[in-house]
Amino acid sequence: NGIESKERKLHFEVSPIEDISDFDNMPIGHFEHQHRAFLKIQDGCNQYCAYCQIPLARGPERSQIPAEVIKTARSLTETGHLELVLTGIHTGRYSFRKTNLSMLLSMLLEETDENVTFRISSIEITEVTDELLDLMAQNPRILPHLHIPIQAGSDETLARMKRPYTVEQFKKRVSEIRKKVPDISISTDVITGFVQESDEEFAQTVKNLEEIGFSFLHVFPYSRRKGTAADKMSGFIDAAVAKKRTHELLKLSDQLRQNDMKRFKTSEILLEGPENNHPDIMLGYTKQYHPAKVLHPVQTSGRIEVKILGIEDGVFICEEIQR
Ligand code: SF4
Structure with missing residues (x-):
């Protein structure tokens, strides 16, 4: 039958168990009665952004074996899920031996039914490769939406946050993404009131978020986390100021969403x-x-x-x- 013929096509190497010993797989059957399901492919992070506790809490990056990802994907689709969202702490860094995220997606396209689509939950701008964009442009089963956290739109704030790009680099890549995938929508995460964020820096952030034209913003007021680099800095922002900035960005998000939505008939x-x-x-x-x-x-x-x-x-x- 179809499943057997697909089984025969699988030719992935089997990983030694120690490669994935601490990878807790997503339970199957968790998404009953929904068409969308989450498929965890990666865990952990090595990046150590100044505000983030995740590398300390979740440990180093590790990726699920491709054959296991495909097995889970098939189980989910066999129980009626039509859209699988690839998730992880740092999804763009999926890497299992020679398999990167684009290669994993190609395998998933090949090994699942034609009516199943895939969405990437979140990806860093530095990890959106041409290979991934080409795959997305050529294959309508990879949905044209990327959530790319920018966190701030000021180079000074980004440097303090220890984010690995400048605003200009982010903008340049976004325009390349849109050239390759014209119907794409790009949403983002932003932190307001990060340590020492001045009025000028925040104004830069507002201006650049508008210029980039995100489809919506997830806005988070900065909150101190023990053990992080930012927690040892000085110059924390007053909670009332952070709240005001959060409000302003939430309003901007509504406007940006409206602009993005207007493109569609x-x-x-x-x-x-x-x-x-x-x-x-x-x-x-x-x-x-x-x-x-x-x-x-x-x-x-x-x-x-x-x-x-x-x-x-x-x-x-x-x-x-x-x-
Ligand atoms: S914000 Fe994301 S990339 Fe940065 S340390 Fe946290 S999990 Fe890693």
Whole structure:
């Protein structure tokens, strides 16, 4: 049968157990009744950004064996999941012997059903390779959305955070990404009120976030973490100032989302279920990860093509396109 023929195609090397001894696999069957499922491929981080405790808490980078990732992916798709989100602490650094993230994605495309799509949960700008973008551009099964944490839009703040890029380098790569994958949406994480963040630095951040044109922002006020480099610095920002900056960025996020959403007239939605108390309205997400409401759909499960009627509070209002 199909599964057996796929089994025969698997020719990955088997890893010695010590390579993955501390890799805790994601339990299967955890995402019942949902079309989207998470597929953990990596854990740990070696980067030591100044504000982050994760390298201390989660240990060094390690990656799941490709054959194991594929086995889990197949189990998830066999139980009806249509979209798999590749997750990790530092997903872009997936590396198992000679297999990098793009190679793993190619294997997953090959070894899973045609109707299964893949999304990358989050990736650092320095790890978005041409190989990955080419794969994304050529293959509609890899969804055109990247969440790329910028954390700040000021070179001074980024240097104190020990982030490995400048704003100009980030911008340049984003424009290269958009050239290769024109329908992509790029969202990001930002920290407000990082140690010594001046009004000028924050103003730079606002200006650059606008210029880059992210599709939405996840905004986090800085919070001290024991054992990190930032915790030993001086010049902590007043909580009220950080709160004000957070508010400003949340407002900016709404505006940026609106701008990004305006690009689309039609879309494909993965349905998640009916709105509370409104069985006639189905909720879901577009390929670019914008939320959507579909009015009176005939099809109430899986993926549907929709016409976009409008945008209300950052949510597409859509109707199904009947084939
Ligand atoms: S912010 Fe991300 S890249 Fe930086 S240390 Fe934490 S987990 Fe690693």
